[in-house]
Amino acid sequence: MWVIAAALCVVFLAVFGVRHFVAETYHVPSGSMAPTLESGEYILVDRTTRGTATRGSVVVFDGEGYFGGSSRYWVKRVIGVGGDRVRCCTDDGQLEVNGHPLDEPYLPASLSRASAIDFDVAVPEGRMFLLGDSRNDSSDSRNHLGDPGGGMVPVERTRGHVTRVVWPLTVARDISH
Template identity: 35%
Template structure:
């Protein structure tokens, strides 16, 4: 019996170690906490993000990125008081190793619109967002969705990106934080990874690509 228990422990520890390695260097799962990326990503979808973009792969306009709260973007999430200490510990271990998706209390999911050094403006005479004076073709937005209901003009600092949710009327993105340090832009260093697939629920399973055939890139 003891030999069986030891073998089981070894298997469990190896599985945890492998999961931690994958989470750290390859990919990580996240829950979509809100409708701000609807209809591209729906609330409570589970997505996978590659840890290889940005660095060593290039970050591109149109990528959907998961990033840590730069500060003041998310409300304080109350602790779950229904869990026992053992349940809370178990969830912490499973989340740390990547077997549970990261909680929604510390990360956000948005689309890259502006890259470092670019001037992003809303909007031109046709109602389009412009990048350095050129209209941005946002084919991922539904036909009845305006690129932005609020006007803005910003130059993205070096080392930062300008992000927006696809659900433009219901997304507290860079536009809502122009008064914050960075002018609403997000530090590239805070990006955890780039979404490449929706994996749950199965009815929503699909790959997530970049909408631009020849996207601009930025290396950090």
């Protein structure tokens, strides 16, 4: 009896440790990241990257108090980090980061302009500017420029970088930036 209880405790601690320190799964609730991530998919998040932001990475973050809505955790792409200037749009309809057009091969082919909303923002140190890949269906930093924090979320709120889609198995794949 004690052996079974001890084994269950070890399993519980291992699962908790992996989930808290190594990897965690999240459900994608909407199509705001299509075609990179589709609604209903489950993603694996690398928890060893929590509290970091790399331009171009897809991250899960705690948007409470920064992004409205009923969800606490959001999944978006990091477009700008502290010190960056992000502007929309160039004459060709591209985003510009630090004066250079941003190549965004992950955007839906139907999108003729990187954003329907014009903006020109300086990302404060320790913050990140986040956009969904399906820009016409995404509530993101652009939509919250007038909210507390100016739509830019503290990097420390990052839960981790998305590494792969794990469910459904028929569409499991790596997510790289």
